[in-house]
Amino acid sequence: MPIPYIRTLDxxxxxxxxxxxxxxxxxxxxxxxxxxxxxxxxxVGERDVAVIDPGPLIDVHLAxxxxxxxxxxxSHILVTHTHSDHSPAARPLKEWSGAKTYAFGPHGSGHxxxxxxxxxxxxxxxxxxxxxxxxDVIHGAGFTVExxxxxxxxxxxxxxxxxxxxxxxxxxxxxxxxxxxxxPPDGNMREYIASLKKLQAREERILYPTxxxxxxxxxxxxxAYLEHRLEREAQILASLREI
Numbered sequence: 001m002p003i004p005y006i007r008t009l010d011x012x013x014x015x016x017x018x019x020x021x022x023x024x025x026x027x028x029x030x031x032x033x034x035x036x037x038x039x040x041x042x043x044v045g046e047r048d049v050a051v052i053d054p055g056p057l058i059d060v061h062l063a064x065x066x067x068x069x070x071x072x073x074x075s076h077i078l079v080t081h082t083h084s085d086h087s088p089a090a091r092p093l094k095e096w097s098g099a100k101t102y103a104f105g106p107h108g109s110g111h112x113x114x115x116x117x118x119x120x121x122x123x124x125x126x127x128x129x130x131x132x133x134x135x136d137v138i139h140g141a142g143f144t145v146e147x148x149x150x151x152x153x154x155x156x157x158x159x160x161x162x163x164x165x166x167x168x169x170x171x172x173x174x175x176x177x178x179x180x181x182x183x184p185p186d187g188n189m190r191e192y193i194a195s196l197k198k199l200q201a202r203e204e205r206i207l208y209p210t211x212x213x214x215x216x217x218x219x220x221x222x223x224a225y226l227e228h229r230l231e232r233e234a235q236i237l238a239s240l241r242e243i
Contacts, residue, residue: 003224006176006213009037014064019214022046022143022165026068028061030085036177036211039085041065042169043072044162048141050076051099052160052169053210054089062092069097075140079103080171081157082123086210090126102138103128103158104147108186110155122154122186132158150199152192153180161204168204174221177212179228189229196226 011017013029028039039055049072055061074097079087082103090101104110107122109131132138134149146161150173160169172180173195182192200222207215215221 001224001227003228004221006215009213011037014060016068020165022162026065028055028058030056030058034181035085040210042208043068045140045143048073048075050078050140050143050145051093052078053080053086053171054093056085057088062089066096074099076138077101078160079128080159080210081154082107082126084121084123087123087126100129102130102132104149104156105131108155110151150195152182152188152195154186166205167208169208171210174207174225175209175211176215193229196222
């Protein structure tokens with residue numbers, strides 16, 4: 001089953017683009033082999049809003065994000081996970097807005113030990129004001145967000161479900177343009193596959209990845225995503241048997 005990738009994205013850098021009645025996206029200008037066109041920062045709500053994955057520390061991006069938030073009150077800053085293209089801008093956004101940060105925990109916090117300290121790209125400085133666990137619900141002005149713990153890409157990875165629009169913000173757990181990198185010590189393929197199955201059991205009608213375009217038909221996309229991983233696993237086992 002081929003993965004039905006979506007490899008087009010009409011999103012000018014730094015402009016606030018309305019995607020639905022409650023969802024707006026601002027794209028950071030940090031394209032690359034792991035970020036596609038860049039980090040898509042989501043603003044959820046109308047006047048009182050939550051910001052999901054504020055993005056990297058790039059001055060022009062922070063300025064664009066503040067323009068998009070002009071006239072609004074930021075009530076929550078939500079972080080899917082602590083990679084350098086997702087969480088570093090949470091600190092200056094918190095200082096500017098006064099909003100608290102919400103996440104599963106600091107980098108590596110999904111492990112029983114203190115967590116890895118050698119992983120390149122991990123934001124080791126991020127510490128959330130409020131630590132979320134699976135199933136926690138955040139109530140905003142006109143929006144309700146559920147935290148869904150999806151370890152695998154990182155141990156502290158969360159997705160966020162927006163109940164009013166049957167939408168799920170998937171961070172890097174599911175990306176429309178590519179499969180997801182799962183690298184030890186913090187990444188774990190067994191946990192990643194279990195987290196994919198967890199999303200398959202949910203009923204959201206649209207997925208919003210941090211990198212790439214929305215996935216508007218989640219069920220077949222997730223099925224293909226999972227089948228791809230299981231196929232790769234079978235190929236590795238077959239190769240090992242030949243040694």
